[in-house]
Amino acid sequence: MQEPNAILVRYGEIGLKGRNRPFFEELLARRLREALPPSMEARVRTFRGRLVVHVPPGDMEQAMARLAKVFGVVELHPAYVVAQDMAAVQEAALAALDRSEGMTFKVAARRGDKSFPLTSMEINRQVGTFLLNARGERGLRVDVHRPDIQIHIEVRDGRVYVYAGGTPGPGGLPVGASGRVTVLLSGGIDSPVALWLLMKRGAQAEAVHFHSPPFTSQRALNKVVDLCRVLAEWGGPIPLHIIHFTAIQRAIHENVPADYGITIMRRFMFRIAEQLSAETGALALATGESMGQVASQTLESIAAISAVTTMPVLRPLIGMDKAEITDLAKEIGTYDISILPYQDCCSLFVPRHPQTKPSLARTESLEARLPVAELVAEALANRTVRLITPFADGTGEAEVSPPAP
Secondary structure, X not given: OOOOOEEEEEEOXXXXXXXXXXXXXXXXXXXXXXXXXXXXXXXXXXXXXXXXXXXXXXXXXXXXXXXXXXXXXXEEEEEEEEOOOHHHHHHHHHHHHHOOOOOEEEEEEEEOOOOOOOOHHHHHHHHHHHHHHHHHHHOOEEOOOOOOEEEEEEEEOOEEEEEEOOEEOOOOEOOOOOOEEEEEOOOOOHHHHXXXXXXXXXXXXXXXXEEOOOOOOHHHHHHHHHHHHHHHHHHOOEEEEEEEOHHHHHHHHHHOOHHHHHHHHHHHHHHHHHHHHHHHOOOEEEOOOOOOOOHHHOHHHHHHHHOOOOOXXXXXXXXXXXXXXXXXXXXXXXXXXXXXXXXXXXXXXXXXXXXXXXXXXXXXXXXXXXXXXXXXXXXXXXOEEEEEOOOOOOOOOEEEOOOOO
């Protein structure tokens, strides 16, 4: 059976971007190229509101799986790109039909290139008759209202594109369209979902993870790396900033009443993330907080924690309940990693009765017992940064040096 040789890419809201549309199209084309392995000699082409990925023989299945995770893609269609020749068009339509399941079909032609000698209706009739003659013996029939299979034929750009069926993409905007965001990433269920949602809206993520050896294990850190790798399959390589948080947690534990420990710990995280953002050019912080889920996610806690930064703090999950977040985590592939039983720093020193309504004055008073600036500077100086790629074999991954303070 003849195999498709290209993938037609449909996008959604990019089409509403007016004069900025070429910028978004080119950015999406770049993300499509980056999603494919360097060894795959695929070619991405943009023309008149469409993107076409030309795929080498034998690579179609892998290319479809990769491109179905690119933000900005609404639907992908494996297609046959043939010359403007009716015999070639009919054979491509027959191949598309044979790859589909159903007993009824319809041919829907669009003749964008008016130099083609047949009208859309004439193409429909000729191809439909050819398909009935070729496969009529198996009971195939035409249904123009509710067909099981719709054969699309587009005549444009000196070529003809033939396809049937498609695979949905995640939609949204291509990563990089909306600027850079520093995301506080734990090993739990929520923050990976928040990071995914931000990438879906075009944000480029800088992930920051707080690690507390020897209280948290190497396996806990590996779990976060694995989460980043899954997320990188959707949004491309992610810089992961690993902050050694042990000294700060010890200082809080030894000098602050237990019920205020979580509030002050989160304020340290925001301070560190804010300083990282100044280095990386991130314009906002983001967390996986959902209102009312735990003590640090009451409105009073959110206010006391957020008071430490002047940066916008994005909370993509704020209106979602746990079941909704869990369902989305399963859908994007992070859930099974998130539930592995390795502690992260947020689960250490958790008091039996954490403060759910911390006052800002009391928080600042307790924090004055700590050498805040010194602890933050030390944590930043001791951090490591890894660039996590979507490729399971670690292609392109590296540990990079943070900028000098």
